[in-house]
Amino acid sequence: MSTAHAEHEHHGAPSGLTRWLFTTNHKDIGTLYLWFSFIMLFVGGAFALVIRLELLEPGMQWVDPNFFNSMTTMHGLIMVFGAIMPAFVGLANWLVPMMIGAPDMALPRMNNWSFWILPFAGTMLLSTMFMEGGGPNFGWTFYAPLSTTYAPASTDFFIFAVHMLGFSSIMGSINIIATIMNMRAPGMTLMKMPLFVWTWLITAFLLIAVMPVLAGAVTMMLTDRNFGTSFFDAAGGGDPLLFQHVFWFFGHPEVYIMILPAFGVVSQIIPTFARKPLFGYSSMVYATASIAFLSFIVWAHHMYTVGMPVAGELFFMYATVLIAVPTGVKVFNWVATMWKGSMTFELPMKWALAFVILFTIGGFSGLMLGVAPVDFQYHDTYFVVAHFHYVLVTGALFSIIAAVYYWLPKWTGHMYSESLGNWHFWTSIIFVNLLFFPQHFLGLAGMPRRIPDYNAAFADFNFMSSIGAFGFGLAQLLFLALIIKCIKGGEKATDEVWEGAEGLEFSIPSPAPYHTFETAPEVK
Amino acid sequence: MSVRKLKQAAIALFSSVLFMTSSHAWADKVLNMRQGVTEVSQNAYDLHMVVLWVCVVIGIVVFGAMIYSMLVHRKSKGAVAATFHENHKLEVIWTIIPFAILIGLAIPATKNLLYLEDTSDSDMTIKVTGYQWKWQYEYMDGAAEGVKFFSNLDKASNDARQLGSGADVSKLDNYLLDVDNSLVIPTGKKVRFLITSNDVIHSWWVPDLGFKKDALPGYINESWTKVDKAGTYRGKCAELCGKDHGFMPVVVIAKEEGEYNKWAADQKAAADAAAAAAASTKDFSKAELMARGEAVYGTSCAACHQANGEGTGPFPALKGGALVTGPAAGHIDIVVNGSKTNPLMAAYGAQLNDFDLAAVITYERNSWGNSASIVQPKDIKAAR
Numbered sequence: 001m002s003t004a005h006a007e008h009e010h011h012g013a014p015s016g017l018t019r020w021l022f023t024t025n026h027k028d029i030g031t032l033y034l035w036f037s038f039i040m041l042f043v044g045g046a047f048a049l050v051i052r053l054e055l056l057e058p059g060m061q062w063v064d065p066n067f068f069n070s071m072t073t074m075h076g077l078i079m080v081f082g083a084i085m086p087a088f089v090g091l092a093n094w095l096v097p098m099m100i101g102a103p104d105m106a107l108p109r110m111n112n113w114s115f116w117i118l119p120f121a122g123t124m125l126l127s128t129m130f131m132e133g134g135g136p137n138f139g140w141t142f143y144a145p146l147s148t149t150y151a152p153a154s155t156d157f158f159i160f161a162v163h164m165l166g167f168s169s170i171m172g173s174i175n176i177i178a179t180i181m182n183m184r185a186p187g188m189t190l191m192k193m194p195l196f197v198w199t200w201l202i203t204a205f206l207l208i209a210v211m212p213v214l215a216g217a218v219t220m221m222l223t224d225r226n227f228g229t230s231f232f233d234a235a236g237g238g239d240p241l242l243f244q245h246v247f248w249f250f251g252h253p254e255v256y257i258m259i260l261p262a263f264g265v266v267s268q269i270i271p272t273f274a275r276k277p278l279f280g281y282s283s284m285v286y287a288t289a290s291i292a293f294l295s296f297i298v299w300a301h302h303m304y305t306v307g308m309p310v311a312g313e314l315f316f317m318y319a320t321v322l323i324a325v326p327t328g329v330k331v332f333n334w335v336a337t338m339w340k341g342s343m344t345f346e347l348p349m350k351w352a353l354a355f356v357i358l359f360t361i362g363g364f365s366g367l368m369l370g371v372a373p374v375d376f377q378y379h380d381t382y383f384v385v386a387h388f389h390y391v392l393v394t395g396a397l398f399s400i401i402a403a404v405y406y407w408l409p410k411w412t413g414h415m416y417s418e419s420l421g422n423w424h425f426w427t428s429i430i431f432v433n434l435l436f437f438p439q440h441f442l443g444l445a446g447m448p449r450r451i452p453d454y455n456a457a458f459a460d461f462n463f464m465s466s467i468g469a470f471g472f473g474l475a476q477l478l479f480l481a482l483i484i485k486c487i488k489g490g491e492k493a494t495d496e497v498w499e500g501a502e503g504l505e506f507s508i509p510s511p512a513p514y515h516t517f518e519t520a521p522e523v524k
Numbered sequence: 525m526s527v528r529k530l531k532q533a534a535i536a537l538f539s540s541v542l543f544m545t546s547s548h549a550w551a552d553k554v555l556n557m558r559q560g561v562t563e564v565s566q567n568a569y570d571l572h573m574v575v576l577w578v579c580v581v582i583g584i585v586v587f588g589a590m591i592y593s594m595l596v597h598r599k600s601k602g603a604v605a606a607t608f609h610e611n612h613k614l615e616v617i618w619t620i621i622p623f624a625i626l627i628g629l630a631i632p633a634t635k636n637l638l639y640l641e642d643t644s645d646s647d648m649t650i651k652v653t654g655y656q657w658k659w660q661y662e663y664m665d666g667a668a669e670g671v672k673f674f675s676n677l678d679k680a681s682n683d684a685r686q687l688g689s690g691a692d693v694s695k696l697d698n699y700l701l702d703v704d705n706s707l708v709i710p711t712g713k714k715v716r717f718l719i720t721s722n723d724v725i726h727s728w729w730v731p732d733l734g735f736k737k738d739a740l741p742g743y744i745n746e747s748w749t750k751v752d753k754a755g756t757y758r759g760k761c762a763e764l765c766g767k768d769h770g771f772m773p774v775v776v777i778a779k780e781e782g783e784y785n786k787w788a789a790d791q792k793a794a795a796d797a798a799a800a801a802a803a804s805t806k807d808f809s810k811a812e813l814m815a816r817g818e819a820v821y822g823t824s825c826a827a828c829h830q831a832n833g834e835g836t837g838p839f840p841a842l843k844g845g846a847l848v849t850g851p852a853a854g855h856i857d858i859v860v861n862g863s864k865t866n867p868l869m870a871a872y873g874a875q876l877n878d879f880d881l882a883a884v885i886t887y888e889r890n891s892w893g894n895s896a897s898i899v900q901p902k903d904i905k906a907a908r
Contacts (some may be wrong), residue, residue, distance in 0.1 A: 059693040060685055066767045066837050133838045139764045145741065146724040146766060149867045150656075152838060234742020240725060241740060275599070277609040305727060305762075306738045307719075307745035310641045314634060321626045328622045329615070335590050336614070340606040342599045353594070357587060364579035371629065373636035374572045376735040377557060377565075380727060380762040445554040446731040448762045451770030453685055455701050456694040457554070 013514050021116075024108035026093045027512065031411075032115050033090025034404075038480070040082030040122060041397075045473050047075035052469035058456050068452035069137035070129065076140025077158075080258070081165045082122050084392065087400045088261040089114075089172045092200050094411065096176060098505035098512065099194045101185025101521045106178035114171040121164035128154035128161075139450060141251070144232030144243040148224045155225065159218045166211045173204035173211075180204075185504070187523035191285070194503055195278065198285050199264030202292045206253045206260070209296075214250040217243065241306055248299035256295040258392060260288055262359075262399030263330055266352045268503070269406050270334050273349035274341030275500045280333040287326035287333075294323050304375045313372050320370035324363070331360055346498070347421040351402030354429055355395060362390030365440065380450075383443025389436045401428075401479065408483070409497045413511030414490030420482045427475040435468030558731045561753050561778075565734025567636045574632070578625060640735060643746045646716035650707070654719075654726030654739035654761070656870070657768035657827060661707050664718070668708075668788035671795060674875065676823045677771045678702040685771060686831075701758040704823065706775040710784035711754050719745040723870065724766060730759035730774050738763055751778040767837075768827050802877035802901060810886065810898050817887025820880045824872065825888070833892040838868060843892040852885070852897050856907045859885055878904040 013019055013028065023029060050071045054062045063071070093111065097104055105111045128135035133152035136142065147155060180201050184193070193201075220231040220243075230236025232243045263284075271278045278284065301320040304313055334356050343349070365387040369378050378384060409415050438461035443449075447458045454462065493510040504523075508516050559569045597603045648666040652659060655674075662672040676682075681700050684691035693699045709715050719728055721739040728747075729736030736759075737747040751757070759774040779787060822831070825842075829835050833843035842848045847855055859881060862871030872881065878901040885904075889896035 058699065059691065060687045060689070064687050064836065065770065069764070069767065069769070137767075143725055143764070146764065150724055150766060234740075240742060274597075275605040276607070279609050279611075280615055281609065283615050305736050306740065307743060310638065313637060313641070317633060317637070318630060321630065324626060325619060325622050329619060331586060332618045335586060335593065336611075337609075338590065338593045338597065340603075340608075341593070341597050342603045342605040343594065343597055344599045345594075353590075356590070360583070360586065364583065367579065368572065368575045371571060371575055371633045373633055373640050374568050374575065376640060377568045377572070377731065379736060380729075441555050444557040446558065446759065448729070448760050448770075450764045451760070453693075453700060453770050455699045456696075459694065 022112070024104070024112050025514065026097050026105045026108070026111065027411075027514065029105075029111050029115050030090045030093030030095075033086050033093060033118075036115070036118055036122075037083045037085075037087035037090060037400075038483075040078050040086070041476070043126070044075050044078035044083055045476065047071045047078065049469060049473055051075060052466040054452050055454070055462050056466040057463065058454055058459050060453050063452070065452045066134055066137055069139070069450065070135040072450050073136045073139055073142075074126070074129065077125060077136070078122075079392075080140065080254070081162075082118075082125075084258050084396050084400070085169065086118060088200075088203075088258070088396075089169075089176075091196075091261065091265070091400070091403050091407075092172075092176055095407065095505060096179055096197055096200060097183070098508070098516055099197050099503055100180065100183065100188050101504050101517045101523065102179060102183035103515065103518045105175050106183055107175045110171050111175050114168050114175065117164050117168040121161045121168065124157055124164070125161035128157050131157070141247060142221075143247070144221065144224070144240050147243075148221050148232055151225070156222065159222050162218045163215055166215045169207050170211050173207040176200055176204040177208075185517065185520040185523050191282065192523065194264075195267035195281070195284055196261065196264035199260045199267075199288050202288050203257050203260045206257050206292055206295065210250040210253045210257075213246060214254075217246045217250065220246075241303075244303050244306060245300070248302045249296075251302065252299040253292075253295040255388075255391070256291060258396045259359075260292065262355070262396045263288060265399040265403045265406075266334065266355050269348045269352040269402055270337050270356075272406075272498050272501045273346060273352075274338045274343050276337060276341040278333070279336035279339075280329070283329055284333055287329045290326040291323060294319060294326070298323065301370055301372075301375075304372045305379050317370060317372040321367060323370075324367050327363055331356060331363075344499075346405075347416070347418070347425060348402050348406035348498075350425050351398055351405060354425075355398045355402060358390055358394030358398065358433075362387055362395055365390065378443060380448055381443035382439040382447045382449055385449050386436050386439035386443060389439070393436065394432055404483070406498075407505070408486055409493035410505060410510050410512055412487050412490075413493055414486050415493050416482050416486040416490065420478060420485065424475060424478040424482060427478070428472060431468045431471030431475060433468070435465055435472050438462075438464045438468075560732040560734045561751055561755065561757065562732070562734050562749055564636075564640050564749070565732060567639065568734045571632055571636055575629060578629065582625075643716050643748045645714065646748055647713040648710075649716045649718060650709070651718045651720070652707075652728055652739065654721040654723075654728070654765065654772075655875070656723050656766050657761070657772040658823075659703075659707075659726075659728070659761075659772065659774060660722075660875075661705075663788075666788075667710075667785045668791060671788065671791045673705045673791075674823070675703045675705045675707065675775070677773060678704055679822065682771070682822075682826075698758065700771060701760070701773050701775070703773055703775045706756070706777045708777045708779055708784060708787050709749075709751065710781045711751055711778045712781070714748055714750045717747045717749070719747060723867075725763050726761050726765045726772070727763035728759075728774060729762040730757050730776055732757040732759075733776065736762045751776075754778050754780055754783075771827075798877065798879075802879040804879070805902050807900050807902075808879075808882070810890070813883045813886040813898055813900075814890060816880065816883035817885070818891075820876065820884040821887050821891075824876065825884065828868070833888070833894075838866075842888050843894065845894075848888050849894050849896045852889070852899050852903065853907070855885055855889065855896075856881075856899065856904060860904065860907060873908060878902075878908075 054068055131154040135154055136158045138147040223229040224231050230238035232238050232240050267278055298320045300316040369375055442458055442461045447454055495509050496506050557569050557572050559566055649664040651662040651664055659675045663669055680696055681702055684693050684696055719737050719739045721741045726739040727736050728739055733749045737745050755778055757776045761772040828839035829842050835841035860873035863869035881904045882899045882901045886898045
């Protein structure tokens with residue numbers, strides 16, 4: 001007993017590789033998640049650049065169509081499951097315990113396992129590219145029967161990788177829910193929790209609800225491919241449309257899983273730099289919950305053209321456009337928070353404001369896509385590609401970058417380089433719009449998505465888009481340089497970091513000690 | 525009409541300001557959705573413009589307030605932060621107004637959707653079947669009843685799109701938007717389409733007709749169009765369907781009724797002649813078979829096995845292949861019935877007639893240095 005007690009005394013981080021392998025510390029695990037997702041961002045980004053290189057000019061110049069298809073597939077899978085989702089889990093690991101005044105996550109050993117599954121799942125997924133017959137080439141939505149009867153042999157490894165990624169997400173979510181429900185400091189009632197914690201709580205429930213659905217979809221694929229079942233094979237009495245319903249029942253909540261924590265991040269940052277409390281806190285919470293609920297009843301808006309009964313199309317159209325209401329409330333609340341504030345524009349604020357504007361543009365195109373009779377034109381074109389990159393890149397990814405700028409001084413104890421950060425911000429903003437805005441025009445003009453070559457009529461906008469892609473990709477190297485520089489040194493950050501920053505994480509020293517809130521703080 | 529033109533001009537201006545690009549490049553650039561040639565496509569365009577303008581107005585209000593606040597309410601200008609953080613009246617207003625706007629959009633959207641999906645009272649029916657990677661059209665009734673053909677990417681595009689062909693594709697007018705056999709429909713008639721697939725999911729789309737519809741194996745989807753203006757309308761497969769998804773265009777030619785009837789009669793005559801050739805029990809010379817075989821190989825086989833017979837990725841080489849240079853029976857079996865172990869190899873017995881099958885098999889057995897027996901249509905007939 002006495003030795004066990006001694007181990008609970010204050011101590012710093014152990015050193016060496018074993019620190020990272022065996023760690024149960026939420027800050028270490030958060031760091032692991034964030035670095036993993038950053039590496040995956042560059043891997044997925046490299047795939048995107050292969051796509052944009054082939055599309056730079058009309059004609060087939062660089063890769064064969066099959067490899068092109070596996071690039072679009074792997075780009076999507078790596079960015080969704082490798083970059084965006086783990087980055088948000090990393091932020092949750094770092095921030096949720098500090099924000100609610102808890103010493104660590106509720107289930108620290110499981111936390112370690114949740115992370116360490118990821119590198120293996122990611123490696124397995126990437127290894128398919130080197131297998132005979134090539135990697136998965138059926139798009140990140142892997143519609144049957146292209147992904148079952150007609151898929152390359154490596155698909156079974158893809159299925160296993162998706163299962164492992166799902167385990168990781170489910171365990172991570174259970175941990176976040178258990179932490180938030182049980183480990184809040186005295187006085188930290190639910191309706192006093194920072195918005196980031198609220199959005200993650202709701203996101204975690206979404207994850208637990210839909211990751212098993214994805215697991216079901218890939219398991220049916222597995223048995224269709226290997227054990228003679230015909231879930232998705234019409235010739236055997238199955239139904240290829242069943243796959244799409246199951247996939248999108250997972251897939252639509254999934255896109256909110258990637259955006260709700262982003263709403264939380266932005267709701268933390270804007271009040272700090274407007275020096276004014278968040279406008280409509282409770283309506284923000286209710287709007288988040290409404291969006292989460294609606295996300296379960298809109299899935300078939302991805303399937304307007306599959307030949308659903310018209311009554312079904314109408315239902316899904318009405319439910320879909322309804323999402324604009326709570327999403328609008330959020331945007332209005334952010335603007336009202338800024339209104340009559342006393343604003344400064346440090347880098348986290350710049351990224352958060354870019355998020356609000358560009359995510360809203362993605363929301364507008366989302367509303368347009370929701371209108372079913374017009375979607376019969378937009379569907380499966382570059383208009384859709386433009387839409388979801390506005391919400392996922394300038395939405396989810398920008399919020400993650402904003403979060404890193406906002407909390408990096410708390411994590412490292414140093415302020416980042418302002419000039420490097422400004423270069424990163426302005427080059428990113430210019431190139432990301434050059435990359436994605438022309439894709440709206442391509443889609444409207446009739447360019448389908450997932451094609452490796454196109455008519456010369458689409459050449460100019462594709463050229464612009466590719467230039468934007470290379471610029472945006474290179475700009476992220478500035479971000480990498482900035483982070484490394486900030487870890488190594490820099491101006492000392494204060495405990496509060498930002499003038500007027502609220503929240504328990506800004507009441508502890510910078511950098512945050514290895515163990516925090518071993519005695520729960522009192523929240524008034 | 526003039527309002528529409530004005531709107532177009534405004535959109536073009538708005539977009540070019542956004543990009544700050546030189547004006548000359550914009551003359552022939554399409555920025556907006558195509559208006560197309562049917563009522564459905566016009567409806568889609570009109571509703572698209574309505575939603576776009578709703579978004580533009582909301583955007584101006586929201587971004588305007590944001591930018592005003594960013595300029596005025598800044599610390600460097602001495603702004604002191606207010607402390608308000610709630611206003612129930614405001615929150616109710618900005619929940620109700622968007623809701624009302626959405627109802628305003630839902631009404632025309634519902635009307636358009638019901639019209640788009642109403643396939644009743646059609647004048648004729650055409651069955652559209654997606655294959656990896658071509659379309660098959662079958663006229664179910666009317667002047668062209670019984671006419672049935674495949675529609676492949678045209679040869680000029682197909683040659684130019686090969687990796688490393690070095691072709692200047694900007695010189696090809698309808699690069700990747702042209703086919704060997706176009707779908708021909710009469711103007712002024714409501715044409716119903718029955719859309720299905722033979723393998724994976726495809727999606728049949730012509731922007732100028734204003735809709736796309738997925739082609740699913742095991743399902744027969746319905747759709748319709750009515751084109752009043754004669755002309756050629758081009759589109760593409762819109763659903764990822766494998767390796768050559770980008771290379772299966774759709775071309776629809778709308779002809780005046782008289783011309784359409786003439787076309788239908790020509791097609792029927794040609795089909796009868798081809799059927800007679802296929803049914804013939806006579807033996808063809810190797811040269812005849814090779815000549816026909818090369819053409820069939822180009823449209824049906826080269827996409828996977830490659831023009832040089834060397835295959836690519838999961839598609840095996842035919843050059844020197846054991847099956848192809850072995851006894852004819854095995855070769856005929858895999859081409860006619862497809863592969864039992866590899867679903868990527870389709871059953872061409874359902875797609876080609878006996879003469880074409882004999883020709884292409886002979887071609888494969890005697891090209892790229894292969895030297896094996898020739899195959900006659902009667903051999904195919906016996907094997908079926």
